[in-house]
Structure formats: structure tokens, C-alpha cells
Amino acid sequence: MPEVIIIGAGVVGTSIAYHLAKQSCRDVLVLEKNYIGSGSTGKCAGGIRQQFSAEINIRLSMESVSFFANFEEETGADAGFRQHGYLILATSEEELEAFRGNVERQRQLGLEVELISAKEAGELVPGLNVGDVLGATFCPTDGYADPYSVVSAFAACARRLGVRISEETEVTGIELVRDRLKRVVTTKGKFEAPVLVNAAGAHAGVIGRMVGLEIPIRPSRRHLFVTEPMSFPRRNLPMVVDFHNGFWFRPEGSCLIFGMRSPLEPEGFSTSVDWGFFADILAPAASQRLPRLKETGIMRGQAGLHADTPDCLAILGEAPGVAGFYLACGFSGHGFMHSPAVGRLMAELIVTGKSSLPQADALSLDRFQRKTQTAESAYI
Ligand SMILES: Cc1cc2nc3c(=O)[nH]c(=O)nc-3n(C[C@H](O)[C@H](O)[C@H](O)COP(=O)(O)OP(=O)(O)OC[C@H]3O[C@@H](n4cnc5c(N)ncnc54)[C@H](O)[C@@H]3O)c2cc1C
Numbered sequence: 001m002p003e004v005i006i007i008g009a010g011v012v013g014t015s016i017a018y019h020l021a022k023q024s025c026r027d028v029l030v031l032e033k034n035y036i037g038s039g040s041t042g043k044c045a046g047g048i049r050q051q052f053s054a055e056i057n058i059r060l061s062m063e064s065v066s067f068f069a070n071f072e073e074e075t076g077a078d079a080g081f082r083q084h085g086y087l088i089l090a091t092s093e094e095e096l097e098a099f100r101g102n103v104e105r106q107r108q109l110g111l112e113v114e115l116i117s118a119k120e121a122g123e124l125v126p127g128l129n130v131g132d133v134l135g136a137t138f139c140p141t142d143g144y145a146d147p148y149s150v151v152s153a154f155a156a157c158a159r160r161l162g163v164r165i166s167e168e169t170e171v172t173g174i175e176l177v178r179d180r181l182k183r184v185v186t187t188k189g190k191f192e193a194p195v196l197v198n199a200a201g202a203h204a205g206v207i208g209r210m211v212g213l214e215i216p217i218r219p220s221r222r223h224l225f226v227t228e229p230m231s232f233p234r235r236n237l238p239m240v241v242d243f244h245n246g247f248w249f250r251p252e253g254s255c256l257i258f259g260m261r262s263p264l265e266p267e268g269f270s271t272s273v274d275w276g277f278f279a280d281i282l283a284p285a286a287s288q289r290l291p292r293l294k295e296t297g298i299m300r301g302q303a304g305l306h307a308d309t310p311d312c313l314a315i316l317g318e319a320p321g322v323a324g325f326y327l328a329c330g331f332s333g334h335g336f337m338h339s340p341a342v343g344r345l346m347a348e349l350i351v352t353g354k355s356s357l358p359q360a361d362a363l364s365l366d367r368f369q370r371k372t373q374t375a376e377s378a379y380i
Contacts, residue, residue, distance in 0.1 A: 005030075005196050007197065009032035044147045051106060056362045060341040090136060090243055113137060117136075129290065171185070174207075197346065198215075204327070247282070278301060316360070
């Protein structure tokens with residue numbers, strides 16, 4: 001019988017498995033219904049930023065950035081981590097005011113980040129239309145990495161330390177005896193362990209319902225489009241984010257990748273590409289911000305799932321009412337960037353029952369019952 005079963009071999013499940021094994025908890029079984037990285041991880045933009053409003057998110061990001069910076073030494077693999085920064089644009093006085101508060105909090109926590117003028121933003125990204133921009137924030141140690149390299153490295157390192165990862169193994173039920181875990185039922189048989197971790201990404205709510213637990217996660221589609229190869233004035237362009245509508249872009253090899261949240265996207269599990277959204281909403285926003293995109297062809301589009309919570313903060317820790325059932329879900333678009341710190345934190349909670357990360361209880365499921373909850377407002 002394994003000590004821990006993890007549902008989901010995305011970047012979060014594999015990071016937890018690796019960090020558990022590093023903390024000498026090696027009898028770990030990861031159950032994955034498709035293959036490693038086949039969920040949102042394989043569809044994500046790979047952005048890694050530390051510019052958040054909530055202290056807990058800033059801390060998770062700062063720890064993760066240190067991990068990504070040493071990724072090769074830690075795992076032996078190249079994550080493709082580029083610290084070319086994140087440039088976040090404000091187009092209203094309210095946004096600028098909020099950015100000032102965020103920068104102050106980020107600096108208090110030791111982050112190197114600046115509030116810059118529209119002109120300076122335009123100099124960082126030649127061709128950017130800053131006509132309506134009132135100011136921006138820039139953090140040079142933010143950046144991006146390759147999600148597939150990262151999840152493969154976590155999985156390979158975990159396996160080297162003894163973790164078993166069973167692909168094409170779907171969890172279809174969880175048996176309880178009173179309020180204790182008994183068995184995990186899968187398409188490849190039944191498994192038992194005293195600890196079960198729900199790292200099922202956008203499907204974490206479905207897994208929660210198997211033990212009678214409502215986890216407030218809203219799954220919804222997010223798109224990513226890839227341009228044809230284009231020439232760039234500089235190779236080290238930052239990730240650029242238009243804060244008011246969530247339009248973002250960054251270089252990927254010789255192409256640009258870009259996307260945007262849709263105000264009309266319903267809750268659901270669809271991952272088909274909505275070309276109507278592209279034509280009517282995304283393309284106008286993209287060509288307004290980066291006019292040369294009007295003349296650039298699109299090679300492909302894809303869509304994956306976000307798993308958003310009401311306060312845009314993740315849900316981490318043991319679930320109330322079901323002993324041994326741990327949650328690592330609801331990442332609200334930040335799961336890739338936070339995966340190193342989340343893996344370490346979850347392993348620590350499982351092995352020692354305590355967390356060394358200040359304010360970690362801000363992420364517990366029962367926070368939704370408390371009135372003191374602080375939401376993440378720098379949500380993209
Ligand atoms: C277009 C797009 C852009 C994004 N950009 C960024 C970004 O720039 N930076 C960032 O940090 N995040 C970004 N995200 C969010 C990021 O992708 C997620 O937060 C992250 O991948 C979550 O990882 P995960 O391991 O929790 O989930 P997943 O990668 O979805 O892994 C969960 C796994 O669980 C498996 N599973 C589900 N149900 C079962 C079951 N019943 N039995 C067995 N296995 C099961 C799934 O197959 C899946 O492989 C983006 C997302 C999208 C869609």
C-alpha cells in the first residue's frame with residue numbers, strides 16, 4: 001500500500017510527488033487519466049510573474065522564481081526559463097492607483113519592481129501602442145519557461161526517487177468508511193493509501209464531489225494563439241499584459257504567442273477553439289495594442305482550462321471533514337508559476353502537518369467561511 005496517492009500528473013501533481021520523495025516520502029503513486037502534462041499544463045503560456053496583490057501569492061511566486069532559476073541544478077533538465085520580465089499596462093487612474101499599492105507591497109517583500117511611464121513601457125517593447133497607457137509596472141526577474149519541459153522534469157525526478165506514475169488510469173470513485181478514506185477506484189483497479197491528494201486541475205471539483213465535498217472551482221476555457229514566424233527588434237522581450245482586458249503576448253522562439261480572457265466565457269470543460277471569439281474580441285484588442293499583428297498570420301490556436309476560485313487564490317491543504325484528503329487546486333491561472341513552491345508546501349504539510357510559509361492558511365478551503373478573506377486583485 002503506498003503512503004500517498006496523488007490524482008493528476010500535471011505540473012502540480014508531479015511537483016508534489018517530487019517534493020514528497022525529496023522529503024523521503026517515496027512510496028507515492030500518481031494516477032493520471034491521460035498522460036503526463038496532458039491537462040492545462042500542456043496548454044499553458046508558461047508565464048512566471050511575482051507581481052500580485054496578495055502577499056501569499058507574491059511569496060509563492062518569489063520562492064518559485066528562485067527554484068526556476070536553479071532548475072537545471074535541481075532536476076538536471078533545462079526549463080527554458082527566461083527572465084525577460086513582465087510588463088503590466090494600466091489604462092485607467094483606478095488601475096494605476098492599485099498598481100502603486102501592489103508595487104509598495106511587493107517591494108516590502110523584497111521584490112525588485114518599478115512603476116514606469118508609458119514612454120518607458122514603449123521603449124521596452126518597440127511597436128507597442130502606448131497612446132492610451134497611463135503607466136505600467138515592470139519586474140525584470142519575472143519571465144516564462146516551457147511547461148512541458150518542467151512537468152517532464154518533475155515526473156522524471158520523482159520516478160528516479162521511487163515514485164510510480166500510472167498513466168491512462170482514471171479515478172472514477174473514492175470509497176469512504178465513515179469520514180475516513182478507504183479506497184480509490186480507477187479504470188485499472190482499486191488502490192488504498194492513508195493520504196490522497198486532489199491535484200486534478202480543472203476537474204478537482206469532480207473529484208471533490210466523490211467524497212461529498214463542494215470545492216468552489218469554476219472551470220472555463222482559455223485560448224492561446226501562435227503567430228507565424230516574425231522578426232523582433234530584440235530577443236529579450238518581456239511578457240506584456242494589458243491589465244483592463246487581460247490581453248497578453250510574449251515571444252516563443254521566432255513566433256509570438258498571445259491570448260486574452262473572454263468576458264463571455266461560460267463555465268464548462270470545452271477546449272475547442274472559438275474562432276468567433278478570436279475574430280470579434282481578441283483580434284481587435286490585439287491589433288490595438290500591437291498594431292503589427294494586423295499584418296501577421298496565425299499558425300494555430302488552442303484552448304485549455306482555467307480553474308478559478310471566488311477570490312482567485314489557490315486551495316491548498318487538508319480538506320475539513322475527510323481525514324487524509326488533501327487539496328492542491330483552484331490555481332486561477334497561476335498553477336504553472338506556483339508549482340515549485342506549492343509542491344514543497346504540500347509535501348511539508350503532508351509529512352510534518354505544518355507549513356513554514358507565512359500565511360499559508362489564507363489558502364485553506366475553510367477560508368470561504370471566514371469574513372477576513374483577502375482576494376487576489378491582480379488577476380489576469
Ligand atoms: C491558455 C492558458 C494559459 C495559461 N497561462 C498560464 C501562465 O502563463 N502561467 C501560469 O502559471 N499558469 C497559466 N495557466 C494555468 C495553468 O495551466 C494551470 O494553473 C496549471 O497547469 C495547473 O496545473 P495542474 O497540475 O493543477 O492541472 P493540470 O495540468 O490540468 O493537471 C491535472 C491532471 O489531472 C488529470 N485528471 C483529471 N481528472 C482525473 C481523474 N478523474 N483521474 C485521473 N486523472 C485525472 C488530468 O488529466 C490532468 O493531467 C494557463 C492556462 C491556460 C488554459
